[in-house]
Amino acid sequence: MSNRKVRVRFAPSPTGALHMGGVRTALFNYLFAKKHGGDFLLRIEDTDQTRFVEGAEEYIMESLEWCGIKVDEGIREGGAFGPYRQSERREIYKKYADQLIESGHAYYAFDTAEELGALRQKGEENKETFTYNNATRVELNNSLKLTKQEVDAKLNAGESYVIRFKMPVNHEVKMNDIIRGNVNVNTDTLDDKVLFKSDGLPTYHLANIVDDHLMEISHVIRGEEWLPSMPLHVLLYEALGWVDTMPEFAHLPLLLKPTGNGKLSKRDGDKLGFPVFPLFWKAPNGDTASGYREEGYFADAFVNLLALLGWNPGTEQEIFTMEELIAAFSLDRVTKSGSKFDPKKAEWYNHQYMALKTDAEITNLFIVELKEKGIEVEVALVEKVVGMVKERAVFVKDIWEQSSFFFETPTEYDEKVVKKRWKENTPAQMTAIKEVLAGVPNFNAANAKQAVSDYIEKNEWGFGAIMNALRLCIVGAGKGPDLFDIIEMIGQEETVLRIEKAVSVIKK
């Protein structure tokens, strides 16, 4: 039973953008599949036409692609078990629903939505919850209560109906979850779920079981929100006679909101102060939500941090490439409890990846930003700057903040620094230093430093005071890498101009 080929699926419904919890579910499925040399399928569960959202499918695929999660079989890739979109498989499901009716595991129900709504409301008034189950079904408008003639008459008249699962009475369903171990539920606490809707499409429960069976899925790895319906699913496998090939189940802990309570949901959008989506999302109604990609996260950093949310390798390694994740991944090291996402740690991850990436890689990204600002400089020069400042940045967009003074003459001077470093005699000192720098032959960092140092020493000035004031002139603030490196980069002429400008602009 467990030595067949590993085949897993990620089965989102296209009801909007895929949030990071969904991406993590996809990732765990992918890691598990690749670890075991198996297949990763993408199946679109669009059996609820009313909730279909334009662009969602593309968004899902693009998100997986960005993350480096490669789909082996899916709506775009094709495969031997297609189609992979449930709306295109509608012909398949009815047969199995009928089979369940014939075998006595399911029945027709003619109750209208209004009737059931009324019953639920009445139940609520009596502080009870109406449940369509073995206690109530015999009194309702279905093929269990009605005679065969009555049922046939309704069916022939084209009356709309649903097909419900006939939950066994007082039966203990014993299940096993890879992450949680044994889970037992008594069927009396369950209801007769609708398997087949009046619109001719199956509900999630039926479609899911049928497709997983037909697609030869070996392991169902999904979010914990599905745990309560696992008994129904197991019972369905039994009723359809598929127990031999029933997949193993693993219910992943949920991703929780960092503040307050509840699971992370699509609707959280941008309210949380960090993106909940992998990519920027624009809904058909015009609503937008930010994405990790657009916020400046590296895909590999995003994948890395997601992987360690609810899973850990049992070692102290925290930085993983996808290959390393695949090698290290194991479902029995998945945590049982839900995890809150920490945006600070996410930034730390990105910072780690920033340091890991080559100057050339970062330069390519940074050059795009420079172009947007209308700045065009030699690539070699940009790369040199990037090499100097990248480890100070979390995101590529931070690099500008850390390096703008390489490309532009400061127009403002940080007030705090001015107050602290710009004394009565500073302008005169700066002017003197300017003359020294202007006279340096073979202008470079080492020579400039030598000249300035000698001059400071000769005059018995404080090295710190002069250097800080000089930095203010060159950078406009009290930040940045080695000052002489900056001076070399901007050149002798620009250095002189900046000092002159600072002396004339900064007022004491």
Added chain:
RNA sequence: GCUCCGUUCGUCUAGCGGUUAGGACGCUAGGUUUUCAUCCUAGUAGCAGGGGUUCGAUUCCCCUACGGAGUACCA
């Protein structure tokens, strides 16, 4: 309400009867740095509570509390 799942520093987590309860993020301090940041070092802080079982419980069992999920002709 009912059913199911869960509970170790603020957060992510290691721990699978005997540990000075470990790591990471964050925070604080010190060092490095002519500045800022990086970086390095150190510190900070935790087994939800109560019963058992046991020579011994963070670890096993029960109860309570708290958190989460589900309870649709949505997935």
